[in-house]
Structure formats: structure tokens, C-alpha cells
Amino acid sequence: MGSSSVLAVSHPSLHFVSSNLLVSAKLSYPLNTFQLKTSKTPTLSSSSSLPSSCLSVLHKSLPLAASVVILLSSYPAKAGFLSGFSGIESVPGPELPQIDFLSRFNEQNQKKYAENDARFRDTPLLKKLLEKSKLNKEKNRQDIQDKYCIRGAEWGVGDCSAEAMSPEEKDNFISMLKQKAGMKND
Known part of the structure; x- marks a missing residue:
């Protein structure tokens, strides 16, 4: 053998x-x-x-x-020729010549824009729109909260759960929530 x-x-x-x-x-x-x-x-x-x-x-x-x-025999793959090169965007560009006329023109424009912005911020129209936006934000937040409360009551989950209630009490509770939220009762 x-x-x-x-x-x-x-x-x-x-x-x-x-x-x-x-x-x-x-x-x-x-x-x-x-x-x-x-x-x-x-x-x-x-x-x-x-x-x-x-x-x-x-x-x-x-x-x-x-x-x-x-x-x-497995070994790590080679990343390639430019692996580790940070890219062309990291290379600083050449310094451009400063032209006095353009610098003064830019400064004047910046001052004019700052004055116009300050004047616009003080307008009654913008103040009215900002106040309306705050009210809409609060209303939308409350609408979303009401919608989730109604859904939680229907499904029996969350803070508005109606699981411990009798079927009649549950229906009354859900209809009261819908009426409060301004939704139609089914």
C-alpha cells in the first residue's frame, strides 16, 4: 500500500x-x-x-x-493612479490683479444693498407676512397633531387611544376629535 x-x-x-x-x-x-x-x-x-x-x-x-x-491569497485592491490626490479644487487659483475702480464700485454696491435690505426689513408688508407665517406655522402644527390624534384613536395607539372605551364611547370620542379638527364625520 x-x-x-x-x-x-x-x-x-x-x-x-x-x-x-x-x-x-x-x-x-x-x-x-x-x-x-x-x-x-x-x-x-x-x-x-x-x-x-x-x-x-x-x-x-x-x-x-x-x-x-x-x-x-486575497490582497487589498489598488485604488488607482490618483488615489490620495485631493483634487483640483483644493489647489488655490492664481491671484487676480486688484483694480481700484472695481473695488470702489463693489464697496458702493455692497453699501447700497445693505441699506435696501434694512429698509425692506422695516416695511409693514414684510412684518405682516412674517406674522402671518408664524400663525400659519402654529395652525399647521396643530392640524397635524389633531390628524395624528384622530388616527391614534381609530387605531387604538398613542396618547389619544380609545381602546379602553366602549364602542359607543369610542365613536363619540372620535367624532368629537374630528369636529374639533374641522373634519367631516364619516
Whole structure:
């Protein structure tokens, strides 16, 4: 009977060697291809052959060997040529020449815009619109709260839940909430 041995060689490749069968698995890094080769090795005598149980174990361990090769040979991917380059937007642009006429014109415009903004903020129209906006915000918040309270009462969840009430009390409570919210009763 021939003996079989298993030998693991370096991490990019694994070899299983027996007395008459060589199985080699290699991962090629640049191409990321997986090659699996099986070949017969010369035997010393005709009586040295593998028992069927060893051969079956060897065939069953091939997928495991392939998985180990893939796991051990994984390496991080290269990000590319410009990885780590922060980009063109981080490079400061050239200093533009300052023209006195344009600088004075810009300052005058900024003052004029600031005065117009201050005058507009003090207008009665803007004050009226801001007050109306505050009232609408409060009204909309209350409407949303009422809508969720009605839904909670109907579903039996939340602060407005009507689960502990009798069916008649529950209907009266929901209709009162709808009337308060200004909704139609179904």
C-alpha cells in the first residue's frame, strides 16, 4: 500500500501530493485567475496504488483546498493612479490683479444693498407676512397633531387611544376629535 501525504506550500499555492497523484492549485496575482492541475506522478512499483478511501478523501478535500487558496491569497485592491490626490479644487487659483475702480464700485454696491435690505426689513408688508407665517406655522402644527390624534384613536395607539372605551364611547370620542379638527364625520 502506498502512503499519502499532504503538504501546504506558501500562501499563494497549495499542493496535495500522494504516491501516484499530484494536485496543484495556484492563484495568479496579476490575472486573478485560479488554476487547478492534476497529474499522475510516476510510481516506484505497480503495487503502490492509493486505496479508494484515500482517493475519495483527496477528491473531497479539493474544494476545501481551493477555498483555502482563495482566502489566503486575497490582497487589498489598488485604488488607482490618483488615489490620495485631493483634487483640483483644493489647489488655490492664481491671484487676480486688484483694480481700484472695481473695488470702489463693489464697496458702493455692497453699501447700497445693505441699506435696501434694512429698509425692506422695516416695511409693514414684510412684518405682516412674517406674522402671518408664524400663525400659519402654529395652525399647521396643530392640524397635524389633531390628524395624528384622530388616527391614534381609530387605531387604538398613542396618547389619544380609545381602546379602553366602549364602542359607543369610542365613536363619540372620535367624532368629537374630528369636529374639533374641522373634519367631516364619516
